[in-house]
Amino acid sequence: MIDHIGLDRDGGTKVAQPSKRAAILNAGRAEFHERGYNATGIAGITTRAEGAHKGSFYNHFPSKEDLAIEVITDYGKSQRMEMLRDSSVEPLARIQAHFEFMAEELRKEGLHLGCLLGNFAAEMSSETPRMRATVIGNFTAWSGLLAAALDEAADIRSADGHDSETTAWLMIDAYEGAALRGRATDSPAPMNSFITIGLPQMLRAFAEHYTG
Structure with missing residues (x-):
């Protein structure tokens, strides 16, 4: 260019x-x-x-908000969301690998900086409606990919009690919470706990409940 x-x-x-x-x-x-x-x-x-x-x-x-919208969009693309669509990897394994990749990227950039998407979410206001919509859109797309992988693992999309969407949001909320506390403390401990204990327990519970 x-x-x-x-x-x-x-x-x-x-x-x-x-x-x-x-x-x-x-x-x-x-x-x-x-x-x-x-x-x-x-x-x-x-x-x-x-x-x-x-x-x-x-x-x-045209404005700082326009720049921020593009930054958010590019950040979302850099998180390799396509990993969640990789049918060559078992669905729950690809979810684990996806979050491990994101956690490693956080570590490389600096734990004290936190997740850029989560940071923007914390600063949303009525004065930046387009930026808010972009952040929500990224979170929603992320949740949708996670839910699709969970559906694939369970293969019971219409079964009573099966709620992959809620499970997907719980994973995102847990990840973002770990990133936030890691940012505040500049410590790998919160994210390490999520990756090695919290996420595996969530995936194991899902597998036991929905896949037998």
Whole structure:
């Protein structure tokens, strides 16, 4: 992607200038993750995106909320949700592997930063309705993929008492709670407990109840 192509003084084509959009997007993600949405300013984003300025920002993003929406969307894609659709792996095993991957990504980025999606959720307000809708949409899509994998494991979608949707939300809530406490304490203990004890117990209970 390029910002523009112009003509030099001799009428020839100038060398295309690389787009600053990606730099602004990456800088925005880092600033939002480190400082939170409300504490992040456009000046801080453009300073972090070397060579960018306020005009560059508005050339690519109408507002800070628009940038945040794209950051949230990209973050969701980076979490490898497609793992939950991998039919070559047993459904409950793929759920375990999926959360293990996400937990490892948290560790790599820094436990003190927490889950970016959860962080945005904590800052939602009536002043950012489109951002709220994007966060809810990401959570809902995530829950849907988990529920589909649980349905596949149980193979009893219409059985009395089978509620894969509630189980999926419980997993997400437990994961986000562990990420939040890990962020507050900068400790791997909450997420380790979820991955090694909480999640396996949930999956085992589900398997025992619904798959025999």
